[in-house]
Amino acid sequence: MADSLNVPPQSQATDSLLRRLAGPSTTKAGLATDQTDINRVIAEASKGSKFYENEKRKDKDLTKKIERILKQRDEARKGVDIAHVEHSVDQLLAKMEAQRDLSQIIVHVDMDAFYANVELLDNPRLKGTIFAVGHGVLTTASYEARKFGIRSGMPEYIAKKLYPDLVVLPCNFGRYSEMSKKVMDIFRRYDPNMCAASVDEGYLNITHYCEEHVLTAEECVQQMRQTVEMETRLTVSAGIAPNKMLAKICSDRNKPNGQFKLDFNPQAVKAFMQDLSIRKVPGIGRVNERLLESIGIRTCGDIYTHRAALSLMDKQFGLHYLLQTYLGIASNHVEPYHRDERKSIGAERTFSAISEKEKIFKKLEEVAAELEDDMENRGWTGKTVTLKYKLDTYKVYTRAKSFDRWISTKKEDLFAIGKELLLPELPLRIRLIGLRVTKLKDLREDADSKPGGIKRVGLQLPQFVLQVHPVLRGRREKLTSTRMKGLGCHKMATRRLCPDFMMKMRKS
Template identity: 70%
Template sequence: MEPGSEPQLDSSQETETLVKRLAGPSSGKAGLALDQTEINRIIAEASKGSKFYDNEKRKDKELTERINRIKKEKDESMRGVDIRKVEAAVDQLLVQLEAQRDLSQIIVHVDMDAFFASVELLYNPELAGKPFGVGRGVLTTASYEARKYGVRSGMPGFIAKKLCPDLILVSNNFSRYAEMSAKVMNVFRRYDSNMCPAGSDEAYLNITEYSVMHGLTAEACVQEMRKAVHAETQLSVSAGIAPNKNKPNGQFQIPFDSASIKAFMHHLSIRKVPGIGRVNERLLESIGIKTCGDIYTHRVVISVMDKRFGLKFLLQTHLGIASNIVEPHLREERKSIGAERTFSSLGDKEKVLQKLQEIAAELEKDMSRNGWTGRTVTLKYKLDTYQVFTRAKTFDRYVFTKEELYLVSPLAACVQYYYE
């Protein structure tokens, strides 16, 4: 997609939040420069006049209006509140939550390093040491050499090229990634047969039993596991070790005591907490919460706006308390199964339909392998304006074949409607 011919805005018209939004959701990825001010400026300049810019500007405006309503709601909610009484109630809840802390389990979060890019290097060693991105229209990942320029996942290809003119773009090879993912997960299962995959390139493991049985410290056990992954796949993996399923940044072990955990969480950006995305980050920032330590400072506001922000969840976040139960998703717990593709903009109707057939075929393969069927088929698609739409249809029978998924679902009908 090339930038359009929309009139460019003067820099004074850009808000700080829009510039940050244009930078994308992966601005905290490993390998990126700590100070991304200049990178974000280049992204904003390169985006002007594009459909991507217009869409992000619209979303930023909508979120800003939502935040203004929340601020008004906050002011109204705080009127007449007995602050000391609310603080005392919240502090009592903190004591109760602290009493529930369990430090007996060793939980590891493992995350493959630049997984798609690393797999591509195995098949094309000539890419070694060069800045390259995986994906065409929108990048699914970038090599560490490319990240030095600010290139990262979720970024439109034309923006990535502005940041790094020598960037090499390679197509996604999902069959390769699936094959390597299976090999990596098999290594993880040796250390925890009940490990919980959290995607194709990351997982949670409870290595307590394995460590005890083999007389290993947590650190030694994880080092052994990482060496096994590299020996069998030539891929590297980072790991965070903690008493629960909070996600530390990179390779790190949190000491297993309450004081150390709370100290670690105190200065941690709220954006680093699993489940808090860009939208919730801005909503929390609107009431003064930028770090996990700020949660305690603003505990009265959170309490009176409990339904809006979730008091218990945020207090547990502040304390660094999370679930330490690791187990694979049970069949009865699974709500959906899906397949998706990222590709350059397609303007030809037949090519779009062909792409949908490929996705339907892949979904049938996954469903057949795991014995799944479903009654509701949902299509999520993104236009070249970067606007995302969702369409769904529920049937009175279960479907699972590619023909049913394609012909009876909203897929073909939606494309037909769009082109008419």
């Protein structure tokens, strides 16, 4: 295997690269028994492709970065009293522990193989066949297909090497969106303030519901899952825990069609974190997994062991966030997505690589038209336009320009700005082009505040107040958002985002 990959055996890069090629979800449920064999097929199918070469490049860069970090660590340790550093970290931990809040029952719900199961619902003859959903790149693999190593995000042609008779169905977004809405409406009976994190995922706070109906959390979630299955014939897995991070991790524990509740006490939470792979933590992807692994951190328990090094390299890793992770402390604040939280809107398209100027402009024109459509339909404008392009080598570049006025959302104007950004870059051979607008302004809000219209002022919207779950009232300020640094652990990881791409899906 190592020979066929043309890299030294046993090297960290080899392992990492193989795992990367196998897809982002190799750690998920339904894993085949012989991952090595699967990895070999994938590696052979990938070998020599531009995509693969790019992955190798990124891997090499990462290896260099790791070397730098190890040097920095050794440098930082020089002449430092480690015991003293550990002691101050321990004091920080004690402060954090004192802030732990176990009062809320948070649930993360996750539809099992959502797209695949909706297809199964609509076409029972699929039952027993090995199939996936997608086009070119797979969006979802059925549980049967996962046994063969087939994963979401995997190119179709590789999946077919793993299982030649694989059936690949086109996406039917309108249908998924419709079913998603049905399921979310059931969830909302248990928490009207729930947050739909994506089409097939959500967070709920069931503290109030359980009190009101004199139910244990497990009974409540059992009932909710049964209701979903009865009313939609779809199955859902759930995690029950004192905060969103823990709930999310727990929802993976008994998948598919199962639930898992964590005990609501600090000892149980810490025991749960102790042997948990750092990769399971939302926000820690394959890059940060490798960075942490390089300094000896594989599990969340290892964070404590290496707390001195992390403290000395706070800048690189973000000590605070990792300590919270070690303790299993995270946000327990659940609220629905609000329109004004949106930060950008964009469109991008991949195609077979082209280098002719006219053809590139044609593609740019197409994404500009798509973006115009989106911005008009959803009522947005903005001040910054960012052009994105991907070379046929898979290297990605962005070029941005800001204006001191709100930009026109007409496709001709978006195209003109994109062209201006693109021209100095030519000549290029590209396989993707995209446009994105940031520094947004909500035109709908604007329309409402026009003379004669009803002015809307943020949280004073009566509908909003009614939507607020009683248990959360007055809690908003109490839950301070953590300043994240170091590891790219953004707010998304703990506060969740609720993209309105469900609306987008309704369109298609």
